[in-house]
Amino acid sequence: MSVARTLGELRASSFSQSRLVSRRVKDELRENLMTRLRERPDEPIFPGIVGYDDTVVPQIVNAILSRHNFILLGLRGQAKSRILRALTTLLDPEMPYIAGCEIHDNPYAPICRRCRELVAKEKDATPIAWLTPDHRYVEKLATPDVTIADLIGDIDPIKAARGGHELSSEFTVHYGLLPRANRGIFAINELPDLAGKIQVGLFNIMQEGDVQIKGYPIRLPLDLAIVFSANPEDYTARGKIITPLKDRIGSEIRTHYPATIEDGIAITAQEAWIHREGGRENDRNGSRLHMPKYVQEVIERIAFAAREDKKVDKRSGVSQRLPISAMENVISNAERRALTHQENVVIPRISDIYAALPAITGKLELEYEGEMKGADHVSRELIRTAIAKAYDAHLHGANMSQIVQWFDLGGEIQLSDNAGAREVLDGLNQIQGLMEKTTKLNVGPKDSAELRVSAAEFILEGLHAHKKIGRNEERVFAAAEKPAKVIEKPVFDQDEPPGYGRKRSFN
Ligand SMILES: [Zn+2]
Secondary structure, rough: OOOOOHHHHHHOOOOOHHHHHHOOHHHHHHHHHHHHHHOOOOOOOOOOOOOOOOOOOHHHHHHHHHHOOOOEEEOOOOHHHHHHHHHHHHHOOOOOEEEOOOOOOOOOOOOHHHHHHHHHHHHHHHHEEOOOHHHHHHEEOOOOOOOHHHHHHHEEEEHHHOOOOOOOOOHHHEOHHHHOOEEEEEEEEEHHHHHHHHHHHHHHHOOOEEEEEEEEEEEOOOEEEEEEEEEHHHHHHEEEEEHHHHOOOEEEOOOOOOOHHHHHHHHHHHOOOOOOOOOOOOOOOOOOEEOOOOHOOOOHHHHHHHHHHHOOOOOOOOOOOOHHHHHHHHHHHHHHHHHOOOOOOOOOOHHHHOOOOHHHHHHHHHHHHHHOOOOOOOHHHHHHHHHHHHHHHHOOOOHHHHHHHHHHHOOOEEEEOOOHHHHHHHHHOOOOHHHHHHHHOOOOOOOOOHHHHHHHHHHHHHHOOOOEEEEEEOOOEEEOOOOOOHHHEEEEEEEOOOOOOOOOHOO
16 A cells, blocks of 8 residues: 655655556556456456356457447346446556545646645645545446436536636536546446437547536546446437447447356356355354255256247346346245254255246246236246256156156145155155156265255156146146047057157157
């Protein structure tokens, strides 16, 4: 930490006049990024940003090296805000400014009249203060009601009258967000929601450093890295963004949802609240949560399925917050079960995903067809699709005919998400061929009842998702409802009826 407290001390420090006087924020970002690339090429530029290494990150690096203002175009929940906030890691760890200045004036080149007069009077005794990167980042969500006063500033007539200044004097300006972000990063989210005349004000600041407030010309040659985010369709829609502003945005960078299930799982695992306190004083292991891989996968595949489903609004997208919230709710439902049954381990099941519907339905913007069916119905369909795919990924080719037969011969079992593991394990053991199949999920007889029940339930849910067996709303698994024509056929007929489907997955 530099100890310079006055302008004189600052001159003698590493923040000399020659280094700082013309070094703008974009130069600072560029220099620090260059150092990172040169000295630590293998380290991620933005730690915690998953799945963008070959797509988004190189484009951002180029934009910063080009000293561009840039915009991230992407749908909800694509880590746009997170990336913009991470830009602070490329700022100097500390930055000197003239103490008491509302707009953090450069000690060697103050732009506000107060500071210019202060430096002229105090000279090398002018007091210096310091800012950390976090204090140099200002974020604003654009809405149609944002005004010039909010963003740039306002003129206070009372202040003017008291000071005896002309109205256009800088003393009378009450600074808005943009000047207060001077010498830092200013992020505007959802840029197209900003009214046209505010966009003009923004452009004028970026272009000329001049702006009009209530008709008075104010000179504000601010030093800012301005970054934006927007929904791609809003941004490209004609008339949403004034052309001169668009021209001043050097790079347009498209973000995207995770390209693979593995990337999605990694993001969700990182963002969801998974590591929780156990609630027991002597429990050093916390809640002893064990999250089965197939449960993680199903949760993630719900978001993937929703992004492809025509009942879900494409324009709005399906945020990564869907699997993140669902994951948290799934764990909570499993916790609730474990607590009420005094179970020592918390092991989520597929039924916990259905119990997590409140964390899913609100995250889906539905098209007309989806609205007609209802968010609850659409969400259940998505979960079922996700289960079918996860089942295929883990149990492809496994012969389940013995299990299906057990149900076809009249077997039934209820698996409530509230039921304790020991309570239902005996019942599951009665289903011939079921428990031995859990070895395909790396679960065997020596594992806990909780884990074995979860694995067996996944198999049954998978068979149900593929319509091999039935399940009602009380979570009673039974024989699949066969099309009427097929009922007369012999039970062991190997020919599956049309539409029965996916025979090869099972035999
Ligand atoms: Zn100042």
